[in-house]
Amino acid sequence: MSYAKTAMLLALLTAIFVAIGGLAGGQTGMVIAFVIALGMNAFSLWRSDKMVLRMHEAEEVDERSAPEYYNLVRELAARAELPMPKVYVLHNPQPNAFATGRNPQNAAVAATTGLLETLSHEEVAGVMAHELAHIKNRDTLIMTIAATIGGAISMLAQWLQFHALFGGNRNNSGGAGILATLAAIILAPMAAMLVQMAISRSREYQADRLGAHICGNPLWLSSALYKIAGMAQRIENPSAEAAPATAHIFIINPLSGRGIDNFFSTHPNTENRVAELEALAREMGVTSYRSAPTPTASPSAGPWSGGAPSGGRGPWG
Template sequence: MNYVRTGMLLAAMTALFMGIGFLIGGQTGMVIALLIAGGMNVFSYWNSDRMVLAMHHAKEVDERQAPELYSMVRTMAARAELPMPKVYVINNPQPNAFATGRNPENAAVAATTGLLDALSKEEVAGVMAHELAHVKNRDTLIMTITATIAGAISMLANFMFFFGGSRNNPLGFLGNILMMILAPLAASLVQMAISRTREYAADRMGAQICGNPLWLASALQKIAGGAARVVNEDAEQNPATAHMFIINPLSGQNMDKLFSTHPNTENRVAALRQMAVEGGFTESRTSSRGDHFGVRDTPQAQRETQRPSGPWGAAGRTGTRGGSHSSGSKEPRKPKGPWG
């Protein structure tokens, strides 16, 4: 059903794009609009991954530079029956991660130092499994296409306002104004709906890949809490990439509402917990260290979150825990963990 819904949403966005082209120049305008969209999609297909990684100042790491993280991604990729993706680390105190790439053979996963510092080994495994699920489902390509078409719709709507439409527009100049406002809005809503649909699907597959839904459920709670406290300045400067992250990196976007690029975190956690119940998992099995990840954060749990608890150990401390960086910090300390 998720694939059917995604297909229907993509068809709706394409129809909207073609409709704008028709209003601008009739059938000729519709053909030109499709050619423009095709050119933009070809460019995005080959270059979107490098562009996104550069926007967030991601640094590629290998097995020597980040042995624990690299080995974990390799293990998760093997479980998902995927080629080994490139691994990147982003020097950013906000806990978050994303995947990119046009296909499984040219994929990359990226994690922030904030995520590696705050999450346990099991939780990081859940996050990496979620991102690899996006790769396996070809979501990275789907979201690239939707973002490109949404941008093209905005461009055409502005063109229509400044240069006028054809006689196919029954509302004349007023119709041009309405189209300039409503078309990009409709495209954004469709893009957000596709993103939210794909997140639920990646949560389910990611839980299957890592082997325990509660690992990912716990990770989502910690990431959501960290994202609410720490501003990701690169994401704020490039909001069009927000839908790629496992949790919305933008401030003030923690509600499951019409304009949110991500589902409500509590809804996602609830779905994963239900999946865990159906699979016979219990909270006591979520960590080899005996942590109870499924419960809400208590003061003690919050203190545990502030300490790097995964395979990174004391060397993974970056000084970004416990509010030592304000939410508006522009100069996060240089990480000292296995990422170099």
């Protein structure tokens, strides 16, 4: 159902693009806008992992610098039948995490120090399983396709605005044409944005479900989501505030402290996600937080503490 919904939303986004392209009055202009938007997003997709990780000043860790955290990701990746992704830590007090990369062979997962220091081992496992689910589902590719079409729509709307400002509608017959142009300039980009957000929300539900199967217990992820959502309201994420366009890649909206309305959110309501996970737990016969075997590593120590310097706060000092 989630894949069908995503396909329908992509089809709707394409329909908006075709409609505004036709209104722009030229197949040539539509093709040029699409090619430019495609080129920009193709470059972003090819370099997305490095660009995003650089924006958030992520530090790569390995088996020596963060053995328990790294080994947890490796075990979960094996369960998901995925290549081992690169593993990063973000020096950020807000608990959060994301995945990036154009395909499973060129993927990376990242967790903030806030997440590693405040969540239990099982909750971290649930979060990282969710991020690996995004990689397995190729959600980065899906969102890039959506961004490509959305970018083309925005470019066509800007062209229409420029055309209207400089007298391109002087020969337009009647007010209906003017109203249609104004509607395209104002409403089409907004509609495209809302459809992109809906696609993102749909992929989050799917990643929750698959991630729960990867880690073995949906309640680990539901508990983590509650904690992250509550703390994200109180703890600012400076790097996300500086690059709000990356907000959709995080497991919980990192900008939620700014009170973004749910209608414009790239993430589903946390209570709805938790309800879905609790229903899945009943389907799987999971009756408690301890119903599934804990992935390798001591829960009391946490998946990040091994190999820490004597100062004591993990591989980030």
